[in-house]
Amino acid sequence: MTTQTLPAVDHRGPVTGQERALAPDLIRGAMLLLIGLANSANFAFAGQPGVESSPHGLERVLNFLKLTFLDARAYPVFAVMFGYSLVQLARRQRSSGATPGAVRRILLKRNAWLIAFGLVHATLLYFGDFLGAYGIVGIICTLFLLNRSDKFHRIILGIWALELIYVLATAAQSIIAVVNSSRPAHALTNEPNPSLAASSYGASVIDRLHEYPMHTASVVGFIMVVWLGIWAARKQILENPAAHRTLLTRVAVVGLGITILGGLPLALVGAGWLRVDEAAVDSLSYLSHLSGMFGGPGYVALLGLLASSITNLSLPIKAISALGQRSLSGYLFQSVSWMVLLAPFTLDLRFGSTAYTAFFCAVAVWVVSVIGAYAMSKRSYRGPAETLLRRLVY
Template structure:
């Protein structure tokens, strides 16, 4: 019997609905990430630190928070989990040890993530995804009903952590609490120092700041939030793939109901959360104990609603120019994710144009739209000539230890 060898997924093996959903989620993530690139860190959770919001900026904050924050990241986590299961299953169907190759794949992703996190941007998700990908793969053989039970438990754990942090702040002496909360309500001097750093600081100074932030994101945020929520969502993604939901195998009525129920419930929760935070004037204790909780819980429903809506559009064969563009972005998600960081670094940091804190929130939405258009067009035309994006090619080369064919003009062996 000839020896079977692992190789990247052929074009005819791809599931279009997964690529479309991945492209949609990847573009949506930029709505959130650009705020962390363009504005002081505290302004993400407390927009009032930059002064009173104009009516347009207030609308932008509301729109991004209710329809964007956590929603697209949740979607991406679901799709990443489905991708893990699909990757290993395809290899095992060819009598190849998929787990071994998956581990190598995640370790290379970890290296890419560390380079991205420390040399480009502190908001990296690749490190967390690679580590959690090594955990989630161990749970892939659980029965679907137990995956759902574990998913629910894991998803609820961060809500408890956030409530505990809010309660801890509440019980502290005022001076100690003020010091602990300075990252959420920084003084004008701290804000000015952060703005000056990114507008005119040296690359090395920004690198040092980035390294400090990474310690918080890769340790504190990972163990308090990412490890639990992302693992749970990856398990959910495996279930949704097994049930044929992500591969568009259900009826149009199913996806219509999923879209309506998911978006309605999710929007109601996130809307209530933001109104409470506005009334509390983004007060930190309320943010942790109650305000953030509404959006955190609602984001899961909104994400499922988006999945239903996008697959319904795909099944009905409407807006095909959009679904084809999203499919192209999804096939090049790794490349596009890194390119978003490179583009934003050039625009906002001192070693580029130094435009940090110079855009209003509504202007940032317009900039996001321009980057979306660029990535949809460039991805679509790139894939007319090549099988995959350049970073996908490199990742697969390192994973499979053989050079994948890049050009479409040469027949794949």
């Protein structure tokens, strides 16, 4: 009688539907609405933060809500979730028996392809791409963070504590700037992005090739937000949110409290309800962007709590989660939609109130993507972008 020695597993394939936890998918699907509201406004106004500089009526409310809850507050959610997904992917590979070297190769290959996806996305559709930055950060995390001990990863909690102190100090400086403000009052205006105002598609491509490298360099620093997601994933907080309700509640209250209070003064300026000079506006803008990073863990914790309370998977929950499972396709679909609906050389639907147009386009595109993702899930189709990425990686 002879015994056979099974070969060592080099790597396993992508995650199956039965392995997925509700909370991460629900978070990604829901937050794509906030991403859409932010990016559609940037397209519509051809600049950032995408607000009406002379608001009237409900435009004031839209400006206020965008600056309080969206601007610099939506993308940190996906940074947290990206870090979380890195650990999930590595854990699934290891649990299947994949060798450490194979796990590293899979992660490096996947993130390298994300950089390629990002370059194509930024060249063809939208300079404000985050995929390339995710890929760069993912490679750094794979090489230097993922295989560290729990004790090492506590460093990120200390970094965030220091960041909180810095936010409080910045808030104090902003209060002084508002108190010392003098006339003339300075309205909040959009910083223009030439690619979004280009009169032809060819001109927009050239502009994006100039804008994309600087944008990517500016957002690679959110590695600290990604690292927090890595820490959370090591604790498997979102796989079992009910067991971590106390922690999630505290993070939601503190994170969203900081991000809302930090964005509130600039939101009042954007709505035209607070009139200060240019120096004060600049100070409040910095405070808003700095405090926005706390929206990442804050929103994740809030939606994690929501997921923990769900006992019946209703149709809307299933559909939003289906979009979360196809978040890459949903993200790219949004960019295609903005290009078709809002670019000057396509349909250019920016008539009447630009703020209203951006809002309704964002909601409509998100609803369509939810419906489309649910239809794909019923047919067990992963999504075009996910299918391509998995084919390239595995």
